[in-house]
Amino acid sequence: MDRLVDEATVDLLGVLAYGELTAFERLASDARLAPTIADKVALASMAAAEFGHYRQLHDHLVAVGADPEKAMAPFVDALDEFHDSTDPSDWFEGLIKAYVGDGLAADFFREVSAFVTDEPTRELILEVLADTGQADFAVARVREATAADAALSGRLALWARRLVGEALLQAQRVAVERDALIELVVGGSGDLAGLARLLTRLTDNHTKRMKTLGLQS
């Protein structure tokens, strides 16, 4: 079967699919760090939702005539390294990662989805990016804990910086290797000025999230 969408769209679906698969795996694994059964269940539910998204992306890749494994393969190293280099050492680092990391990724993919010409693909991307509840949950737990603990606030603010740094590092790595994808992003933004504005929007949203958490960005 011929592919029904262009290379950049397959790339985008591939990186999202592997992103959901690893998000599932890491969230489920971070559920170990939960201090109560209720917290564990909350994180496990989000993880299960991510796996549902993975399945949808997988099925959509098949539907457009692409091989899901081949589509994900170019992004395995970058995503695995991101997660290995940001393995949370406690429950709160895990929550920040779920909120800040997923928030940043969702913002980026939402922006890029606007440049995708295939309508069903665009709709699916927006659907799987919908918040699975981790935002409210993470914010409530982190604010509760940091309210009375300035040292924790400081540590988590640094942790969030590291998350963003590692994400950018891996994004750059992918950009160097995936021409079609980078062309979609740059071409879609209009020009380099458009790309700069996109990056500014991502940064602004990140700053807002940090403020919501009550942490310095």
Next chain:
Amino acid sequence: MDRLVDEATVDLLGVLAYGELTAFERLASDARLAPTIADKVALASMAAAEFGHYRQLHDHLVAVGADPEKAMAPFVDALDEFHDSTDPSDWFEGLIKAYVGDGLAADFFREVSAFVTDEPTRELILEVLADTGQADFAVARVREATAADAALSGRLALWARRLVGEALLQAQRVAVERDALIELVVGGSGDLAGLARLLTRLTDNHTKRMKTLGLQS
């Protein structure tokens, strides 16, 4: 609301629910060790199925008037310690744990479910114990790898022994603390001779599983 089932039944549902929740978390986490994306997806699918089972047990506990968290609480330490003491160090140890560990647990709960008087509870237990596909998958992968590697066979055989040892240790610990549950098991077996026969059946099935894997029991 009054509880609609006896204490032993709540205990049984509680230990099963927490067992599924931790199985989910550990399988998902062991998916990190997978050598290929396809293997990762296979393990992640099984994990997601376990979480579905957890949800069913949780909802059933609510339906019979029990508090799910309270029902699970007495079994948290034993199950957490089992998993902490049997954290797989590689992909194959993870597969053996999924197959041998879940097989042993499923056999035990299937036997005990026969003693439960509440019909919907008994049906649900049998339903959530149905194999999620890990048996065939694990057997195929392990046989493939050990066929040409005697050292791996030896190491995995020892690993399986350790799994059973740790499971028995934690089961004993639970038995000492949960009178109603132990009474259900011993009472249901008829007498101590009946209990001994139940243990023999569990051992026989374990030996069969090891043979299927091509490993010494």
